[in-house]
Amino acid sequence: MTEEKKSILKANNIYKTYQAENGEIEALKNVNFEIKQGEFVSIIGPSGCGKSTLLSIVAGLEEKNDGEIYIDGKIGYMLQKDNLLEWRTIYKNVLLGLEIQNALTEENKEYVIKLLKKYGLYEFKNKYPTQLSGGMRQRVALIRTLAIRPTILLLDEAFSALDYQTRLMVTDDIYKILKNEKITVLMVTHDISEAISMSDKVIVLSKRPATVKKIYDVNFEIESRTPLNCRESPKFSKYFNLMWKELEQYEKCTEK
Amino acid sequence: MKNAQKNKEIKSQENVEIKNKGMISKDRKKYLKKIKLRKLEIFITQISIVVIFIAIWEILARTGKIDSFITSQPSRILKTFLDLSSNDLLRHLKITCIETLVGFLLGTVMGIIIAIILWWSSFISKVSEPFLVILNALPKVALGPVIIIWVGAGMPAIIVMALAISLIVTILNVLNGLINTDKEKIKMAETFNANKLQILTKIVMPANISTLFNTLKVNIGLSLVGVISGEFLVSKGGIGYLIVYGGQVFKLDLVMTSVIILAIVAAVMYESIEILEKIVIKQK
Ligand SMILES: Nc1ncnc2c1ncn2[C@@H]1O[C@H](COP(=O)(O)OP(=O)(O)OP(=O)(O)O)[C@@H](O)[C@H]1O
Ligand SMILES: [Mg+2]
Numbered sequence: 001m002t003e004e005k006k007s008i009l010k011a012n013n014i015y016k017t018y019q020a021e022n023g024e025i026e027a028l029k030n031v032n033f034e035i036k037q038g039e040f041v042s043i044i045g046p047s048g049c050g051k052s053t054l055l056s057i058v059a060g061l062e063e064k065n066d067g068e069i070y071i072d073g074k075i076g077y078m079l080q081k082d083n084l085l086e087w088r089t090i091y092k093n094v095l096l097g098l099e100i101q102n103a104l105t106e107e108n109k110e111y112v113i114k115l116l117k118k119y120g121l122y123e124f125k126n127k128y129p130t131q132l133s134g135g136m137r138q139r140v141a142l143i144r145t146l147a148i149r150p151t152i153l154l155l156d157e158a159f160s161a162l163d164y165q166t167r168l169m170v171t172d173d174i175y176k177i178l179k180n181e182k183i184t185v186l187m188v189t190h191d192i193s194e195a196i197s198m199s200d201k202v203i204v205l206s207k208r209p210a211t212v213k214k215i216y217d218v219n220f221e222i223e224s225r226t227p228l229n230c231r232e233s234p235k236f237s238k239y240f241n242l243m244w245k246e247l248e249q250y251e252k253c254t255e256k
Numbered sequence: 257m258k259n260a261q262k263n264k265e266i267k268s269q270e271n272v273e274i275k276n277k278g279m280i281s282k283d284r285k286k287y288l289k290k291i292k293l294r295k296l297e298i299f300i301t302q303i304s305i306v307v308i309f310i311a312i313w314e315i316l317a318r319t320g321k322i323d324s325f326i327t328s329q330p331s332r333i334l335k336t337f338l339d340l341s342s343n344d345l346l347r348h349l350k351i352t353c354i355e356t357l358v359g360f361l362l363g364t365v366m367g368i369i370i371a372i373i374l375w376w377s378s379f380i381s382k383v384s385e386p387f388l389v390i391l392n393a394l395p396k397v398a399l400g401p402v403i404i405i406w407v408g409a410g411m412p413a414i415i416v417m418a419l420a421i422s423l424i425v426t427i428l429n430v431l432n433g434l435i436n437t438d439k440e441k442i443k444m445a446e447t448f449n450a451n452k453l454q455i456l457t458k459i460v461m462p463a464n465i466s467t468l469f470n471t472l473k474v475n476i477g478l479s480l481v482g483v484i485s486g487e488f489l490v491s492k493g494g495i496g497y498l499i500v501y502g503g504q505v506f507k508l509d510l511v512m513t514s515v516i517i518l519a520i521v522a523a524v525m526y527e528s529i530e531i532l533e534k535i536v537i538k539q540k
Contacts, residue, residue: 061447078447
């Protein structure tokens with residue numbers, strides 16, 4: 001247990017400036033962090049500070065101006081909207097990633113079926129996305145990402161489109177799925193309590209241009225911890241106040 | 257433990273919601289009946305309007321209130337229609353249909369291909385933008401005489417005419433649809449490292465199926481416009497020729513019959529596309 005786990009994602013001195021016709025936008029300034037295997041890490045920060053930019057750079061969808069990203073593993077990336085294709089059945093939607101990566105083998109199809117069964121979606125496999133509730137759609141989107149067997153998962157406000165009640169359920173669900181599949185997670189959220197309830201580590205970014213302000217280790221010392229049960233821990237509000245004060249500081253500056 | 261239970265509850269609620277869709281309540285039956293009745297009402301009214309219009313026309317012509325030499329009259333139109341062979345109506349109809357279909361297919365295929373090229377390369381798209389806008393605004397019928405000089409007074413000229421009228425609109429409509437595909441869906445495909453061709457075939461094209469079919473529907477009408485105006489100019493065959501000819505020799509029965517046949521042709525072509533659309537969408 002005490003043995004040091006290896007780091008599988010490292011960001012060193014990342015800089016990003018967007019060029020647009022009406023000027024430059026400096027989004028990231030010297031961002032550094034490190035994620036170890038099996039960790040669940042959240043990123044919080046003022047709105048518009050560059051969180052999505054950071055994830056896109058880690059995923060290789062966006063060019064960086066300077067710095068290095070080290071990745072040891074396969075990246076899966078889940079966006080805020082489920083983006084299910086309404087002309088495909090659930091099953092065909094889940095296969096999309098494999099299809100794009102030319103990996104539609106029998107073995108992978110079986111793996112997808114297994115995931116659908118395991119997470120209660122198998123009986124809906126021939127339904128269309130519009131026939132499913134928001135929470136189920138989000139789970140389908142997750143399985144679509146898991147189908148390509150990522151070892152590192154990037155989540156960009158993946159739950160913020162859901163209403164509060166569903167969101168609690170879905171985060172609990174998805175947390176268990178991810179722990180089950182032993183996936184390392186880097187999650188962006190604007191919800192402090194969501195970050196605390198799921199993470200081992202919370203990275204707080206400053207306002208734009210974003211740089212890492214603080215990294216909190218979150219440890220509830222609860223056996224078989226879940227996002228729901230750790231909300232009941234007295235430590236929860238302690239962490240919450242700590243991070244809220246930290247964030248409030250930047251939001252104030254932004255308002256000025 | 258408690259959480260797991262809550263979880264199951266939510267899942268089973270979702271199930272119930274979906275199962276409910278299969279059952280029909282009393283209120284629903286009532287509602288469905290009401291809708292059916294309404295549709296029937298509308299249909300009967302539409303038919304009545306046509307019947308009354310034809311009846312008044314016929315009566316006015318018979319009683320001499322209007323001059324049937326100028327306005328023709330339904331019974332004479334019917335007679336001309338039944339006498340298809342004497343006026344070579346079938347041959348002309350065939351010519352018009354072939355020209356329209358060829359023009360339509362060429363316009364659609366070329367239009368979609370060009371739209372895809374413009375979607376692919378924003379440079380080409382930006383370069384061609386002002387030209388497309390001007391060509392779109394230009395009344396293509398004005399090109400008629402030029403076309404005839406260039407390709408000769410015959411079927412090719414008429415097909416080019418149909419193409420000229422439908423092509424630019426197709427390009428603009430399809431391109432507009434392609435460009436406005438949900439950016440988030442494209443980004444989602446990119447998270448799986450999709451290349452541009454995959455984004456086109458797996459996201460952009462299927463997302464625009466209804467745009468494509470709407471374009472087809474507009475196109476079939478435009479091709480017909482192009483063909484008829486081409487036939488007016490070329491004056492060798494086809495329904496358009498019959499109309500011009502009938503007008504010149506004051507055979508108003510022939511003109512009216514031709515116009516009605518034209519309306520039927522347009523309706524049949526439009527309807528075929530609707531049926532095709534339903535088949536394609538059902539297969540998905
Ligand atoms: N493609 C782009 N071109 C130019 N500027 C961009 C682009 N994408 C993002 N930006 C700008 O970069 C900054 C950071 O954007 P980003 O989306 O990363 O922030 P965020 O922290 O995810 O915001 P939110 O809290 O709203 O999700 C914003 O000011 C945004 O306007
Ligand atoms: Mg964002």
